[in-house]
Amino acid sequence: MKVTLSIQRSDPERGGEARLENYDVEVKRTDRVLDALMYLTRNVDGTLGYRRSCAHGVCGSDAMRINGAERLACKTLFKDVVDRSGGTVTLEPLRHLPVQKDLMVDQSPFFEKFRSVKPYFVPKAEPTGKEFVQSQEERALFDEATKCINCAACYSACPILDKNPKFIGPAAIVQAARFVNDSRDKGLDERIDILDQPDGVWPCESHFECTRVCPRDIKITKLINLTKRQIKKARAADGRETAEGK
């Protein structure tokens, strides 16, 4: 079938307004959007900018807006975004991150917030030469959060970042939750002062847009609300107020 890829083109280094450019491509219904992009750069227009690496939904580098919704180009089949007779598929870069070129965004602000929550193991106890044994139940508490591939789809879809660009964002809270709920880690003790800030967890209003777009089906809003509850409990135990509403 024939589809028209309507791709947002821009090159901020060279200036000029962003514009939509149309490319007609012959595709199979089971082809991925990424297949068509690779065809275009190899055969039609080598200047088209987009990012990809694994092409199998693992690295998170080809997240973009496809017909207005954040998705991975390598996991989106044409049959999921156009009807049997074909049609137009609009491709735009993620929101809330500066565009580098066409569909490529500068992920630095996203990763800066991600790093701020200490997304690494901070052991509770000194190593003894033995394993830190975990029960299946303990592992289940943070299993979901380990699935994140840092694609920034949630960051783009989050309506809070429209009005508050300083909000730490859903993915950083998911990363924090991964370690906060790990019985071997110092957890919230190590991260509460980062999360309990006016721009930490509190701006989230549970719009569920992050949960809707996450290609790993992580229940992000649930994890954010769980983290808020854990912070409230920890602050109450210390006789302190949280930064909620400040």
Ligand code: SF4
């Ligand atoms: S939480 Fe989901 S949408 Fe957000 S960065 Fe991780 S994988 Fe992507």
Ligand code: FES
């Ligand atoms: S290219 Fe790696 S997730 Fe799509």
